[in-house]
Structures are given as C-alpha cells and as structure tokens.
Amino acid sequence: MKLFIVTGMSGAGKSKAVDYLEDFGYYCLDNLPVKLLSSVMDWMENNKDFPSKVAVTLDIRSRNISDSFFSALEAVKKSGVPVRVLFLDCEDTVLIKRYKESRRLHPLMNLENQTDISSALREERRVLSFVRESADYIIDTSALATSKLRKKIAELVEADADNGMTVHFLSFGYKYGIPAEADLVFDVRCLPNPFYEEGLRNLTGLDQEVRDFVFSSEQAEGLYIRIREMLHFSVPLYEKEGKAQLVVAFGCTGGQHRSTAFAYRMQQEFEKEGQTARLTCRDMSVNKEEVKNR
16 A cells, blocks of 8 residues: 655645546545544555555644644554655745635634634644655645646656655746755856857757857856765765655756756756656746747
8 A cells, every 4th residue: 555645735736636646546535634544544454445545635624733743654654554745835925815716714714713814824834844844745836737736746656656766856047936845956046147148048958059058167067067976975865764756956047048957967867877857947938938028
C-alpha cells in the first residue's frame, strides 16, 4: 500500500489535487481526523477490496492537527506503508480573492470564530508551518491554472512510482517574486543580461544563442561549475534523508534569459547522469508578453 497525504492552506486547491489523484487511481478520503489515520490505514491494508494507492486530506479542519500530525505520520511509516506529503500553498491576496468569489467562509471562521479572513489565514499559516516544513512536495498555486496543477500532480505520481528523488530545476524572475516551493535559490542577476542585446531580447535561455551568450564569460562558467559541484555534493544527502523532490530555483530579473539558461543546462546535465530531473520556466511566457507589448 502507498499513501499520499494532501494538506495545505484552505483555498489553495486541495480538492482539485485530490480529484486528480483519484483520476490516477488513488482511493481518496477527504478531511479524515488525524488520530484515525493509522487505524484506517491498518484496516484498509488488511482489506483486499480497497486499492493499494490511497490519498488522504488532512488540514486545518482537524482541530488537533498541530498535536497529532507527526505521531500519526510516524505510526503509518512504522507499519511499513510508504508516505508522501504534498503541501499546497498560495499567497494570501489570492486566497482572499478566491474566498470572496466563492462566498464561502474560511474553516477557522467557523471552528474558532475568527473575525475576518486575514486573521484566519494568519492563524492557519502559524498552525500549519511545521507541516509545510516536513512536506515532500510543495506546490504554490497562486498563479497556477487548474490544467497546470493537474500536470504537476501527474509528475509527482510518476516520480513517486520511480521510488527515487526528483530534482526539479526552476527558472523565475525576481520581479514576479521568489517561488514559495523552492528549496534552494540561486541568484544569477550578477551576470550580463541578454535582454540588452537586440538579437537576443525575444529569445529565451532555451535557445542556443542565448546560452552561448550567457556562458561566454569566465565568470558565468565559474558560477555554473561551483553551483553544480555544490549540488552534486548535496543532492545525495537530501535523497538519503528521504526527500522525494528537491526544487532548485535560478532567478534573474525577468526569468527569461539567464535563469532559464542555467536551469536548462543543469537539468540536461543531471538527466544525462541518470538523475530524475525536470525543468519548469515559471515566468517565461509572462515576460515575453511584456516585451511584446512594449
């Protein structure tokens, strides 16, 4: 049997994530009381009528999640069931907008009589902070379309089936904010910007011409080599600790040229070495649209 725990901020997309996991063959349980997790898993494991893949939603609606989460998690692990924890996060401004559009109350406004949505979100973040830190996967849905969320869930399911750690290389633009899901962040704004080269402005780090420009300097090559050496040393340590996914983010001003060149080259190299490696260029389409409209 295999268990996927879906948790995170209310309104961040947990219901959608569980729907997608169900599409991928998981038997899904929503809002299971934390203290029942171990007992339910024992019962299901001994009942042949249930699928071997189970997804459970545990969140702030369980009043005792802060007291019982880790003990419940350890109890399941001791029984021999592999467990992965997915935490869905989202910016407060986006969550507030979603609640206004849906006209629903935040769970803490019912459970603990929080007076307003902002206070409820602050309290939820406080309570769930330790859960977030222990998560195997973190997905920020602030600017994520449902189709892209489905794709990310599919990638997690595929990676989990490989029983190895996935290194996810991510490029982003600092002008759009640092990605919440990043484990390691490298700033490459110290390098010459291809944006100011007329022939490269509308290209990206996925184009060979841009990568040739970015890595033409001794400084860029030296920075790349040092980051690569650090990752080669640290990735096996993360994997040994049981981490399912390591998100390595490279940031430049707009997320189109330098950061993408670094993320792409690193992903290609790690993949050739036999590591499960993925690439996401978070802000590339946003930045290209801005350039187009100038």
